[in-house]
Amino acid sequence: MNIIFSDLDGTLLNSQHKVSIPTIAAIQNRLTKGDIFIPVSARMPLAITKVTDPISSELPLISYNGALIINKDKTVAYSCSLDNATVKRIIKIVKSNYPQLVINVYCNYDLWLTENIHNYWTEKEMKAVNCIPKIVDLSNFSFNSPIYKLLIQGPKEVKLELKKRLESSINNINIVNYGEITNSSSNKGYAVKKIIEKYKATSIQSWAFGDSENDITMLNSVENPYVMGNASPSIKKLFHNHTLTNDNNGIAFVLNQIND
Structure with missing residues (x-):
């Protein structure tokens, strides 16, 4: 076999x-x-x-x-999900310091969360994966389901700056392609x-x-x-x-x- x-x-x-x-x-x-x-x-x-x-x-x-x-x-x-406190901390860092970046949160089998679909990055992702995200306020959203991935989208140089910042300040995360964040154990x-x-x-x-x-x-x-x-x-x-x-x-x- x-x-x-x-x-x-x-x-x-x-x-x-x-x-x-x-x-x-x-x-x-x-x-x-x-x-x-x-x-x-x-x-x-x-x-x-x-x-x-x-x-x-x-x-x-x-x-x-x-x-x-x-x-x-x-x-x-x-x-192997991300820690909720870690997710909230990353969201706060991105929203406070990198407003040009787009945050996507993925939970369970089919739940994709973001704050706005009317931008270049989200429209591109929707076309690529043939799925539609749920629009929420990520800062105040109650994450009741396991969070498996964050996808941060935007200009490469800005994502690289964020990647360096997160890797130097947050433990137990793995960052792939500058913006795909998962648990470091996976x-x-x-x-x-x-x-x-x-x-x-x-x-x-x-x-x-x-x-x-x-x-x-x-x-x-x-x-x-x-x-x-x-x-x-x-x-x-x-x-x-x-x-x-x-x-x-x-x-x-x-x-x-x-x-x-």
């Missing part, structure tokens, strides 16, 4: 933000042979399933960069290892596909890591196995060569 993990953006998704027909067919072929396909993303679960439902509506998934693992029956297999690689451990009594081969620095821990956690052809040279240097680009069905190219 094969367990196949895949990043979404730049990997499973092509430059048109779609899963190609050849890639869908290759994954479905592996599923019919008893393999397991698991999407791995920083996105919330609902946004992941909007991408993967054409493949299958019964896939386990790793969301929020490893902070939440969902079983194929939509139950929670593992979770990452893609740890979540992948937890799933592989579940099948340790079974003869399995583990595979992973990725294209960015955020995928390194995942790629390092499997027996067969593959870097997409569209990945940066710095990522390609770290791994021997390379495949075609996301626009040339790189995942399908590898999966179609697996010997049963």
Whole structure:
């Protein structure tokens, strides 16, 4: 049996933000042979399933960069949320010092909170993930559900300044791509290892596909890591196995060569 993990953006998704027909067919072929396909993303679960439902509506998934693992029956297999006090502190820092930045808070399976959707960054995110956030006053909102991720959007140089400030003043957080904030105990690689451990009594081969620095821990956690052809040279240097680009069905190219 094969367990196949895949990043979404730049990997499973092509430059048109779609899963190609050849890639869908290759994954479905592996599923019919008893393999397991698991999407791995920083996105919330609902946004992941909007991408993967054409493949299958019964896939386990790793969301929020490893902070939440969902079983194929939509139950929670593992979770690692942010501390509420930490979230409120970050919101206060951003709103008081960086008014040009946009704050997004993600809870549970499908709850995305923000304060205003009429700005470039939120409109871009809504288009990318095909989801609509709930508008709230984040400073006074009662967070009754686990918070798995903060997404801070805005100019890169401002996000970098904020990242340095948060990393020097707040413990137990991990900041990816300058603005994706999760619990420091969670990452893609740890979540992948937890799933592989579940099948340790079974003869399995583990595979992973990725294209960015955020995928390194995942790629390092499997027996067969593959870097997409569209990945940066710095990522390609770290791994021997390379495949075609996301626009040339790189995942399908590898999966179609697996010997049963």
